[in-house]
Amino acid sequence: MPRIAKQLSAIAVKSIQGPGLHPVGGAPGLHLQITPSGARSWVARLTVGTRTNAAGKTVQHRRDFGLGSFLDVGLAEAREKALRLRKLVAENIDPLAEKAAARAQAASERAAAITVTGAVTQFVEDMKGKWVKDPKGVSKRLAMLRTYITPVIGNLSVKDVEASHIVKVLRPVWESSPATAERLGSLLRNTFDWAKAHKYRIDNPAATEILSKLLPELSKGGKHPSLPYAVLPAFMVDLRARQGTSARALEATILSALRSGESLGAEWPEVNFKDRVWTVPGSRMKIKGEDHRVPLGDELLALLQQLHDGRTSKWIFPGADGDKPLSDGAMLELLKEMNPLDATGRRVVTHGFRATFSTWTSEATDHPAEVREMALAHKIKNQTEAAYRRGDLLEKRRLLMVDWGAFCIQ
Incomplete structure (x- = not known):
């Protein structure tokens, strides 16, 4: 049992100076702790059973229990806390272990x-x-x-x-x-x-x-499985025969060569039917801040006009409740059902149709590469060219998108 030091008065305790642990009496192991910075707090130093030291000998296990700061806890309250702790120790209860168990139980209940x-x-x-x-x-x-x-x-x-x-x-x-x-x-x-x-x-x-032990390594060869352009017209026949917003959203996304996030958030004011242009605001583009104009070929124009005539929401492709746009997952679910495969047998994803468009433009047309890249809203990698590029090649892109629409829907 720890020795009880001489019981000091509140005035005597207040006058203690110098860093260290200073016994104040009135309860077993009660000390005033003063740090080198001058901060003061109460500590109860008690023996809680035994432990084996580095030399393999059994020695008393002494622990320090914080009882609060000197400013928040008075001398009398500190002595009461120290006495309560001493009683627990006498009953072979480790207060710190009890506290840790309580914290663990509380965490388990929160989880x-x-x-x-x-x-x-x-x-x-x-x-x-x-x-x-x-x-x-x-x-x-x-x-x-x-x-x-x-x-x-x-x-x-x-x-x-x-x-x-x-x-x-x-x-x-x-x-x-x-x-x-x-x-x-x-x-x-x-x-x-x-x-x-x-x-x-x-x-x-x-x-x-x-x-890594439960799933195969993610494919490195092309992150977005894409449909070979030769089979795209047949795929579009199947797609256009299907009903629902998901099918129309995927159709428009393919015909516009947009990213799904750029097409799905579309609102009707973005479409200028007279000028045959769909302007995607910069806030929705991958390259933030730059609006992207999509020239409308006959097929995409007709699709948007049909949707506009039957519109029930501000969104061109509304979700189920009409308050939000359709989610990308809806088009992915449609593709799971249709199950188009790329050249290696992987199921095609929405973004892969941009690769289909790019490959078709390069291999099956004479449209210049810079027109294709502008249609895909890709950032110009050559800084010199980017500095001097002022227009967005809209009319040249219009010719490209007319050809793309005619190829998709034959």
Whole structure:
């Protein structure tokens, strides 16, 4: 049992100077701790059983228990706390172990209360400040959550998720859309790192070193499987025979050679039917800040006119409730159903049709490469050329898009 020092008065304790642990009495092991900076706090130094030291000998195990700062806890209260701790130790209860167990129990209860959907949502909310240069950073991640994660493991508690659950989410897109799989895997991995930081769990089931043992290596040969242009007209016949917004959105995306994020967010004021131009605002383009004009060939113009005549929303391609645009996942689901394959047998993804357009332009037409690149809204890599380029080659691109539409729909 620790020796009880001479009981000092509050005035005597207040007058103690110099860094170190100063016994103040009134309770076993009670000390006033003064740091070199002058900060003062209460410490109870108690013996809690025994331990084996480096020499292999059994010695008393002494621990220091913080009781609060000198400014917040008075001398009498510090003595009461020290006495309560001493009573616990006498009953062979380790106060620190009890506290750690309580924290672990509380963390387990918090983890049980938060679902995967809730964790991803909160992670995105906490991290959105990091994506200020990517205005769609939040919406893209929440779209992945809705499309791929929530339907599979969204209702699971974070603490119950295993690597097999992560694989179940990733496998449908692992080979068919490596780029999507990479982004989805990153979102899951970062979410579970966030969960670890919040003590919801102690490991990360989506860690790269774990998934590398359960899934094949992501394809390096072309991130976006694309349809050979020779079979595109037959694919378009099948696509145009299908009903629904997803089919019309995919048709328009192919005919415009836009990225899916650029076409799906479209609103009707962007389309000028008289001038036959669809202007995608710079805020939705990959190269932010630069509007992109899409000249409308006959086929795309007719499609947009048909949709405009039956419009029910401000969105050209509205989602199910009409309040939001269609998600990229809807077109991906359609492609899963249609199952078009690239030259290596991989399922084609939406973005791959831009590669189809590029290959067709290069191999089957005489349209210049710079017209093709401008139609794809690619950044000019040559800085000198970029500095002197003033126009967007609209009329030359109009000829290209007329030929593309006629090729797609024969």
